[in-house]
Amino acid sequence: MPKPTDAVVPAPASPAPALTDDLSFLLARANAISLAAGNAALAVHGLKARSYSVLVLTTGDARPSQREIAEFLRLDPSQVVSLVDDLQSRGLVERRTDPADRRANVVVATDAGRRLASVARGSARAAEEQVPRQLTPDQRQTLAALLRVLAFPET
């Protein structure tokens, strides 16, 4: 397991710089693990990471439109259509045409949706705490803060 001791300047002839120093690779692998654990934990509730995310977004005060959901989740708007279709058909969310802009659908969780989100959050959290077991709470918060910078870059 390599240590974070490498310099910033690239060294041309050094022994092959491993993938394990590559932030992109580490993100991909960590995400794959986390995603698998999350999906497994949410399956009991008939949810996946995606649908869970949408559901959670609709339980807040933000009242996001589908376009906003798509942007936030980095999905194509058409994918949000399917996700909301599914949640709506299960009575977990509703589409309300935004009075301020009647093109837009505001998606809002129903009571059942809120209840499910609340239960599912427990499962998700449990799964999430399995994965970074090796991290202290402090380290986990640091990680979250740093990831937040990557996930939501300014500008």
Add this chain to the structure above:
Amino acid sequence: MPKPTDAVVPAPASPAPALTDDLSFLLARANAISLAAGNAALAVHGLKARSYSVLVLTTGDARPSQREIAEFLRLDPSQVVSLVDDLQSRGLVERRTDPADRRANVVVATDAGRRLASVARGSARAAEEQVPRQLTPDQRQTLAALLRVLAFPET
């Protein structure tokens, strides 16, 4: 003197337990951004993040089998077949049946493969430094160290 993995950024106080506190979600979104940037940067060389990873793995001393590549990249073995097929058809890697286990293929980069990997590494690094340019080198190393714990959990 604080350890490198101590808290650096305070968590924002939000009323609803937002998705932005969710490590899984942050990983997913950060990864999506990083992946998009990486793929875009590697496209010039006819590579994607996946094929680039395979290529890099085969330039080291590890001499990984396809099964090992699959495990490391968290891919299905059949996906590695396609990836290696592609790289091999372009003369970038070779399959050598492992003398110690003639079921296994050891994948090793050709000279052309090594040259391409070296050039592509430059592009990848450039792209990678674009994404987290809000982070100081110290923070980036902390992030890498923490991600490494998630990506390669003990046991």
Add this chain to the structure above:
DNA sequence: GGAATTCCATTGAAATTGTCAATCATTTAT
């Protein structure tokens, strides 16, 4: 030694996901 079992690579099919262009209804800009 030989039979059963396990493992690696490969193929191919099915399901899921990602990407894109076109359309309708509405809103914004000229």
Add this chain to the structure above:
DNA sequence: ATAAATGATTGACAATTTCAATGGAATTCC
């Protein structure tokens, strides 16, 4: 008022993921 832009939706298509099945090779177990 007309034109341009935007949000949601649909449908088509590509790419990715997931699995089951196969053949050859190694391992295990009498």
